[in-house]
Amino acid sequence: MTIKLKKQVIEILIVLKKKKTEQLASLFAKELSIDYIVAMAAINDLIDHDLGGFREEEINQISLNEEGRNYLENGLPENQLLKLMRESNVKEINMEELLVKSKLDNQIFYVGLSNMRKNCWITQSQATGENKIFLIAEEFPETDVEKFIKTFKANPTRVYSKLSKNEQVQFNLLNRRKLFTKEKKTQRYIFLTNKGKSIKISNIEELEQVSKITSEMLSSGTWKKYNLKPFDVTKPGPLLKAGKTHPLINLINKIREVFISMGFTEIRGPIVESAFFNFDALFQPQDHPARELQDTFYLNNPKVARLPDRDRVLAVKATHENGGDSGSLGWRYKWDENTAKQTVLRTHTTSTTMRRLAQFYKDNDKTPIKVFCIDRVFRNENLDKSHLAEFTQIEGIVIDENVNLSNLIGLLSEFYRKIGFKKIVTRPGFFPYTEPSMEVAVYYDKLGEWLEMGGSGIFRPEVTSPWGIKDPTRVLAWGQGLERIAMPYYGRKDIRDLYINPIKWLRQQPY
């Protein structure tokens, strides 16, 4: 069987054949100007065909530490002292004086002095009463340690086992002076097996490996002879910066679909709204706390809204003052038209629902009518982890003859079941414009918790009668904040997260 090898491996094989002896891998790579990794990969290919191999050898690498490098630069302390004495041309000197002149650290100075004595360069005497140093040698040939330390100029790291006997002695001397760092390292030597040494290059076929298939390879058919470089398929790819819809939009669209499937038609109404449609038409008395500044955004511009047809305004006025023809006692106070003309940022989508009731009257519509709205509303709130000044409300209504509370419970169960909540509970509640009213909570399997959803009920006759909707025609209604579903659904703890767009989250959040 012929052996197939990559072009580069063949080239390396040729070089190795010429070398005859084993080679230090790192040096070999340097020599060939290739990466160490490439060289080792080539050896692995050779090993696969039993042509080559490598062996590992543990070595002690030695190099000068900071102090050692300092001496390499400026000379060992003994040499520094000697130089000092010879330059100032003195044969004798007071030790203290030399110490000061040398600017050496005390300890190092004494190490230097002791080595000068060992080298038989000086002698010391206190005969005159002071501690004096006498230069006694005539010549000062380079010492062996000096020679040794200087070898590190060319080779910052050397291998201990490669030192000569004498050098090892010098190393041990200097090592005692703590001038070296030692490091254990593994070196790889590469070699050819007998098969590798004897194989004829002409018997080896070139294997071509590529990282991708080109159009040229396909058309020429040469793809057959290429070997596709394997990838590490377990590793994640780089981040794809692609487009995606916002999680809240996904949820809104899901809920829109639920409404549509239940026969509801989507409506849309003004954001800047009159107090008339936002409050008065909903039978909220004009002194109701919800209408106050701390709950509602009022506008300075535009400041007043036009009211609908006069007779409808008077009908709403009458429900407030004496119940009008709704069968109610009314709130029994004097209703003020200017208060109703104030402009607000709508506090709920129910103002849009009211406009639908007004349309119902105007167009003399036929029942049943089912409409829904998922849209932005505004409340004068300070932002914190559970409050926003602007959020999204979901609302649905049914206008039909003889619809009742039982129908509403059925409707709510079906609606929340379709969204994904199988269990629902409806309890007595209070909302100013519905009676009977119900609070709705659903069970969320994923958290094992009951979640408060929102309010529901049958619109009060005081709300519907000005628009010609009278018993037995009634209006079922329910509504809630979208965020109450979105937060547990997307596992957010802070409601503000939903509107600050952290791109990382937007990219990672599943649909």
Place this chain on the structure above:
Amino acid sequence: MKIDRLEKLVGRKLEIDELEYDLQWIGLDLEDINREEQILKVEYNPNRPDYSSPEGIARTLKGYYETELGAPTFDLQKSEIVVTVDPSVKKVRPYIVCGIVRNIDLDEEEVATLMSIQEHLHWAVGRDRKKVAIGVHDLDKVKPPYRYTAVKPDSISFIPLHGDGYAMNLEEILLLHEKGIEYAKILEGKEVYPIIFDSVGEVLSFPPIINGILTTVTDETKNLFLDLTGTDLNAVNLALNILSTTLSDMGAKIETVEVKYEGGENLITPNLDLNEWEIEIDYINSYLGLNLTKAEIIKCFQKVRLDAKESKKQGYLDVYIPAFRGDIMHSVDLTEEVAIGYGYFNIPKSIREGCIGMYHPIQTFSNKTRTIMIGAGYLEVLNFILTSSEKLYDFMRQEYEESDLIQIANPVSKEYNTTRTSLLPNLLETIRFNRSEEKPIRIFEVGDVVLLSKEEETGAKREIHLSAASYHEDADFTEIRSTLDFVMMALGKFNEYEIKAENNPSYLNGRYGEIYIKNVKIGEIGEIHPEVLLNFKLEFPVAALELNLQKIM
């Protein structure tokens, strides 16, 4: 609300878990449960001010547990005490009703209840004392008959409660006294102020501000005089009825007062007579989707502490409503009472089919645009419509007049003082928020802007816009122009639109154009001006576009 106190009132052993479950069915939400100390905190129900005491809640619970059915009764005696009302109060605070409470022996908790019930009534029924203010006095410190009148602010002085112990005239109280300062707004612009004297001219109260020190209630107090003044006779009566029935349930004896309106009616208050209401049986059943018999409905009413009996009118019931219930103004309110008495959990589910649903065309078009933008590789973001004029105009190097803005009269902060007229500033801010993310950042938003419009009923209109922005080292006009071409092609408008080279301070000269379809401007496109980039603290160029989708639909 302590469980043991409630047990005493209800007359039955109660478990905290049982209560947690049961209270929801009479329309009460729990705010907090302290199992260790056996205390329940009930959320205030603005519709039922009579629930602002354990006594009030206990009445309904007794019905729920069927230990006591029908309208609660209260012992009411007549006293000889008379209050005269001078017509001068019509100009400032026209109504007063009063009551006498004898033999009070309140423990610490009951005193606390009395304080909290007053607070609730002041807020919920009284609209922060404007509509109703309550005065509670030591009856034995003053001499009847009493007189409710109105006087010139500086004509009368007395020592107010919680003051420094000095006599002050009414003007001084409004200027200097803590409560005077707090409630002065209620009397703003009035020439005369209301006041209650006793027969020797001692001041009981300066409603709705503060009582005199003379009638301070202490541990020694045995008998109380209640005064409730206000602007709405129904509201003052309701507050008096709730207060006196609660005191009655605490074991005190309630007596009436004769309130003589000079030149008008004489009232005997409190009036705890039941109110009568006629209601059709079929109406109730039809409303609730039930099929209850007369007897069953009567039982439901009794469980929620109302009374009912067969009416002379065929198919009708006469319902009797206790005087502490202020929330019944229509037959639907009684219908809900039946539902609560029957138990919401017993009402069956039923489905009413019918109708064909339809999406709103604007939403459909918005979603279509979103799909196209995602195809172009843009990530969708969502921002608030609320914004600041600084971001909208100053940061964008645009000139504006205050009168061009939607102006919020009471903004939460300067950051949200108007509504957006374009989406792009929000996108630049979103980029700033994410600027350490890997580039390129390509984002878009489809959303509402709000524009002033005299033609609209409310003076403003909303429009759906699309804005897209690309942020990276090489973002330029060519890139965003390609995006626009792609979008327009996908919307089927490729052959209809043109771009006219213009100048705009938000964009770089020579790199900005306005987008037109049939001579109607539908949008803008270009490279953002470096000063704008710096205003938003951005480090790379931005190429952006904004389209008014409603003009393309």
